[in-house]
Amino acid sequence: DIQMTQSPSSLSASVGDRVTITCRASQAIYNSLAWYQQTPGKAPKLLVYAASRLRSGVPSRFSGSGSGTDYTLTITSLQPEDFATYYCQQYYTMPPLTFGGGTKVEIK
Amino acid sequence: EVQLVESGGGLVRPGGSLRLSCAASGFSLSASEMNWVRQAPGKGLEWISYISSDDTVYYIDSVKGRFTISRDNAKNSLYLEMNSLRAEDTATYYCARDGFDVLTAYSFHAFDVWGQGTTVTVSS
Numbered sequence: 098d099i100q101m102t103q104s105p106s107s108l109s110a111s112v113g114d115r116v117t118i119t120c121r122a123s124q125a126i127y128n129s130l131a132w133y134q135q136t137p138g139k140a141p142k143l144l145v146y147a148a149s150r151l152r153s154g155v156p157s158r159f160s161g162s163g164s165g166t167d168y169t170l171t172i173t174s175l176q177p178e179d180f181a182t183y184y185c186q187q188y189y190t191m192p193p194l195t196f197g198g199g200t201k202v203e204i205k
Numbered sequence: 206e207v208q209l210v211e212s213g214g215g216l217v218r219p220g221g222s223l224r225l226s227c228a229a230s231g232f233s234l235s236a237s238e239m240n241w242v243r244q245a246p247g248k249g250l251e252w253i254s255y256i257s258s259d260d261t262v263y264y265i266d267s268v269k270g271r272f273t274i275s276r277d278n279a280k281n282s283l284y285l286e287m288n289s290l291r292a293e294d295t296a297t298y299y300c301a302r303d304g305f306d307v308l309t310a311y312s313f314h315a316f317d318v319w320g321q322g323t324t325v326t327v328s329s
Contacts, residue, residue, distance in 0.1 A: 131315030133250075133316075146306075147313065186315055192252075192265060
């Protein structure tokens, strides 16, 4: 199974800050990576797939990058609605599909 | 509007059974690859099962032999039959559709449509 390790597990930031979340896979996943945003009590929402493709309708302040085993989700100019938990997920191999442990972005 | 709506969750005793349903609207389930993902209280996301458009199925090891994924194309619905339930199966269960990029015809095993979730509690 491919293990996905996200860091940090939580962070505090202010509106307008630039935020970077990292996801490391236990083996190369060749850009088969997605990022999700989840707010309390809600289902996750897909933000990015194929490591860097922004889903239609997702604000351009979100971006994904990376290759091999290391991937990054960046939020430029954090907005109030961006305070949430973010998850990465690999889909290079299945079963199983695997998620990172999550990164909670909190208000400083 | 593309939508998934789960139902069937509830309180069940250890060793019991439950059947979750996921009704799709706005798209054809028969042409889609579908999944169940769960989230234990206060924990992260865990993929548990997949069914392809030609009914190939996969499961995570912890539910293999206990859970069965299926679909009814006529009802445009997805199901998860859960048997021999354990306390560690307590979670919110989501059905989710595999993604598809229309512009590039790129399909991928990440999830572009999610239901609202249904809660399963396994407790005596």
